[in-house]
Structures are given as C-alpha cells and as structure tokens.
Amino acid sequence: VRMSRRSWVLGATAACAVPSSGAAHHSYAMFDLTRVLTIRGVVAKVEWVNPHVFIWAYIPKPGGGHDLYAFETDPVSRLVAEGWTKDSLPPGEKVTIEYAPLKDGRPGGSLRRAKRANGTMLETRASRGRS
C-alpha cells in the first residue's frame, strides 16, 4: 500500500529530524524536509559509495541546456536491501526523481525515490517513511 504524498512526507520529516545510526554522521538540517519536489532528467552518474550514495543527473532547463543536480541517498547496504544495484540507474537513462531540496537553493537534495524509464520505482528508506 503506497502512502499518500502528504503522509510520507510528514513521516519522513519526523523520522529525519535526527540522523539514523547507519547514516548518523550528519543531520538533515540542510534539507527542506517539508517539501518533496519532482523533476525529470537524465542520469549522469551514480557514485556508489558509503556512507551516502550520490546520484548526479542532468536536468533540462526551460531555455535549453541542462543543470547538473546532485542527490544524496542511503548507504550502499540500505539501497541493496531495497533492491538497488550499482547499475540500477545507468548513465544516459531518463529518470524521474523525487527529493527534498537543499535549503540553500543549490540544485539537489535528499533523494526520496527514483523512477526509471521502464517505470520501475527505486525506493529509499525515506520513501518508506523511515530515515
């Protein structure tokens, strides 16, 4: 059963108020956890590293060209538990990303979930209401 957008945002907000143990090396104060934005773009690169996997994506700009976005997400072990592999988002693939934006306005944030071009949804702890 998928949670409503509002409920899982609130759940994630509450859960992320303090960092988790596995990801407990920084807080989420830099992210606006009250908002979840959705953007579409092309995967540039996945940095499959601990303690946070980083996903880079080119997002088209209205007037042409692209912005480079960065999204922080779970450690490798947690993504593997969610069914991810390091090849789940190959470079060049179209992707739809839901994320909590950075408060400072830079292009990026904390990944909630990613939808592949084939419709497969890649979940994270945050998207499941636990962070």
Next chain:
Amino acid sequence: VKRRAFSLAVAALLAAATASHAQTIRDAPAAWSGFWLPTPAYVPMGQGFPPPPLKPEAKAQLDAARAKIRAGGVPDYCRPLKFVGYSWGNTAEVEVLVTPGRLTLIADDGLVRRIYLGAVRPPADPPPTNAGLSIGKWDGDTLVVETTGLNPAAGFPFPLPGAPALGENARVVERIRLADNDTLIFEVETTAPDILAAPDAKRFVYKRQAKEIAYATPLCVDDDRSTDGKGGQRFDMTPPKDLPPPPRD
C-alpha cells in the same frame, strides 16, 4: 600404591572438570549465524522508542546535544565505536558468527563484540574497553549476555558531541533468542548509575538477510561529500571528474 591412587584421583578430578566444562559450554545454534537487519529497518537515534530514563542533568545534556545536531552538526562519526547497550553495535545490520565457545557480533558500523559462552567467570573489575566484556549464559533457549567493563566515556545513548557519558559501573544485560528461523530478538537493559535514574530497557527485532555478500557501511571515509571532516556538515557538489557530458538538446 599411594602414588597410583593419587594419579587415579587426579585423573578422576580432571575428567570430572572436563565433563563439567563440556556441560557448561553450550554453543549458539548454527542457525544464529548470518546477517541480521533490525526491523523497522533502523533504530534512528532511538526513534520509536521511549526516551531513556536519564537523570535530569543528563537529559538536559542530551537535549542540548541533539539540538546541535538538528541545527546542522555531526555526530562523532570518525571516533572509535563504543557499545552502550544499543546503537553503534546493535541498531544497524549485524553479522552473527557462531564458533565454539563464542558468539561474535559484528555491527555494520564496525564494532566487534565477542560474547564468551559457558564456564567463564568475569573478573570483578574488568578494564574498560569500547565493546566491554561480554559473558553469555543460557536460560533455556535464551542467551543471557552480561556486559561489563564498558567505556565510561561512551556517549549515551548515541555518540553525539556533548552527549552524557555512560559513566562508571555501567552494565548491559541482553536476552537474545531466535523467535523463528528468520527472527532474532534482543531484549536489552542498560544500567548506568551515573546518568540513568532507572534501567533503560529496549527490545530489538532483527530479520535475517538473505544475501551472499555483506555490504559494510563505514561512516569514516575519505572525501565524504556530506561532512567536512571538522565536525561540520556540507553538501559537496564538486562534479565527479569522470562525469559524462550533458545530453544534446
């Protein structure tokens, strides 16, 4: 004749001692081996649990430490991990190794706990270590583990800068049992007279992870994009050097 009788007596005593030792050492079932993940999938800084019954001064200290983290600080992530009953040893994924006379718990965060089974009498005043000294005894199918010799400087309940220190004479008692083949239960009670007004009791449910390769989650890494290595957090957006060019419009 006397010498022969003495030899027989010594042999009998040794045999009895050996038999007694064999009876008191009981290894954990092989089914305990494997990788286990707490469910819900994490116990983030104690969320979902009642707060520990801290003494007022310790509670104020923890509240202040948490406020600093919420404001953008970072926990003591690049410091040696310390067992305090939960977290940094029992909240993330744990690998359980069953070997003769011992149970070893390797936390995903890196802390290694060795639980000695059987006829081992802990010293009265073990020197403090980050994992403590853990002795396990069986109560039916439940392994009761008593851990003493804990590092008094360990942050409680989490390694936050400024968190109250565990203090002297702390003790952790865990009751560990296999509820079914895929469920391992930890009932944990921490006693820390310096900071706790009453024992802090928690219950953790672990589910078996069916995977062939363990993925550790080191927190202390080089070039961490999320922290600056000086106690602050960041979001380093320096593009990777091998980033492919953007797609053509």
